[in-house]
Amino acid sequence: MSKQARTQGPVIRRHDQVLPTTTDQRLLSSKGDGEWVHSDPWRVLRIQAEFVEGFGTLAELGPGIGVFGSARTPRRDPMYAAAVEIGRGLAQAGYATITGGGPGIMEAANKGALEAGGVSVGLGIELPFEQALNKYVSLGINFRYFFARKVMFLKYSQGFVVMPGGFGTFDEVFEALTLVQTRKVTSFPIVLFGRAFWTPLLDWLEDGVLAGEYIASADLSLLQLTDDPQEAVALATGPGPQPRPSAARQMS
Numbered sequence: 660m661s662k663q664a665r666t667q668g669p670v671i672r673r674h675d676q677v678l679p680t681t682t683d684q685r686l687l688s689s690k691g692d693g694e695w696v697h698s699d700p701w702r703v704l705r706i707q708a709e710f711v712e713g714f715g716t717l718a719e720l721g722p723g724i725g726v727f728g729s730a731r732t733p734r735r736d737p738m739y740a741a742a743v744e745i746g747r748g749l750a751q752a753g754y755a756t757i758t759g760g761g762p763g764i765m766e767a768a769n770k771g772a773l774e775a776g777g778v779s780v781g782l783g784i785e786l787p788f789e790q791a792l793n794k795y796v797s798l799g800i801n802f803r804y805f806f807a808r809k810v811m812f813l814k815y816s817q818g819f820v821v822m823p824g825g826f827g828t829f830d831e832v833f834e835a836l837t838l839v840q841t842r843k844v845t846s847f848p849i850v851l852f853g854r855a856f857w858t859p860l861l862d863w864l865e866d867g868v869l870a871g872e873y874i875a876s877a878d879l880s881l882l883q884l885t886d887d888p889q890e891a892v893a894l895a896t897g898p899g900p901q902p903r904p905s906a907a908r909q910m911s
Contacts, residue, residue, distance in 0.1 A: 709807040713782075716800055717815045723755035723780065724895045725812050727831045728764025728822030728852075738822055741852065741888050742767030743774075745820055748892035750777020757782065757816055759808075760792040760799055764822045769795035780815075782808050809834065818848035818895040823856040839881050840874075850894045851884045858884075 664672070672678065680688075726745060732738050746756045746768035756772035758765035760781025772779040773795045781796030785803050792799040802808040813835070821832050832851075838844045851857040861882065868874050883894050 706804060706807060709802055709804060710810070713800055713802070713807065713811045714814075716798070717780075717811060720755055720778065720780065720798075720815055722753065722896075723757045723778070723816050724749050724892075725757045725816035725819045725831075726764070726768040726822070727759070727819060727824060727828050728768075729824035729828065730759075730761040730763040730765060731825075732763035732767070732823070734767075738764060738853065739767045742822055743771035744888035745822075745852070745891055746771025746773075746777070746779070747775040748889055749896070750775035752892055752896050754817070754896060755780055755815075757812060758796075759783065759827075760796050760801075762793055764824065766793040766795060769793055773797055782811055784808055813838065813844060818850065818897075820850045820852055820891050820895050822852045836878075836881055840878055846898050848895050848897060849882055850891050851882055852886070852888075852891050854884055854886050 664677070726742065726749075728738065728742060732742075742764045748771075749756045749768075750772045755778035756768050757780040758768050760769070760783040765781070769779040769781060770793075779795055779797045781792040781799040783792045783799060783801040784805060785801065792801070800811070802811075809831075812831070819831065819835055821828060832849065835844075835847065835849050839847050839849065851861075861879070861884065864874070864879060869876060869879060885891050885894065
């Protein structure tokens with residue numbers, strides 16, 4: 660191989676992309692600063708570690724339901740009380756309650772689960788303005804990366820209860836919807852709690868998105884709506900609405 664080409668594992672470098680040193684040389688060098696621990700290849704190991712830690716911690720969790728909602732919900736808010744009841748109901752039904760581990764709705768659901776003798780899980784995330792896991796979490800993991808945290812929610816939850824919240828809550832709703840719609844996950848109930856909050860969004864989905872033929876009518880049935888905490892528990896722990904077959908399956 661010419662001097663203008665070098666193979667480094669699966670990577671081939673040629674011409675001006677050839678590095679002046681080998682991987683082993685850089686590893687064994689005692690010179691330089693600590694910037695290498697912030698490089699993208701090193702981040703891959705951190706990402707791997709987060710998945711290993713998450714899978715190892717949650718592998719024997721048993722059935723769980725993810726509960727989402729605003730971290731800003733005050734304890735005096737009726738939604739906080741409803742989330743406590745939902746966490747309690749999930750524990751009584753034999754399900755772990757899985758939240759983001761923060762305050763507000765997350766704290767309330769964890770509180771209900773813990774006080775009812777259930778497993779109360781918090782999957783925290785490193786944020787510049789966020790606090791530690793709430794005191795009602797009995798099993799907690801802190802993540803650096805949102806995507807690793809999302810995988811844990813989706814892998815170890817059998818359904819979601821989604822209460823009023825902001826961008827983070829919407830992100831979880833629509834990611835779950837996309838995965839159910841595309842059959843990446845099946846029999847996965849998504850329950851929206853709070854008719855007054857969610858109805859405008861559902862109206863827009865019907866009048867704008869469905870009317871514009873960006874989704875199918877069956878896609879709207881993937882969302883279930885309630886104001887009753889016990890019904891939310893029953894819907895979330897049930898089989899959930901079945902998504903329509905994919906176009907490829909319909910044609911086969």
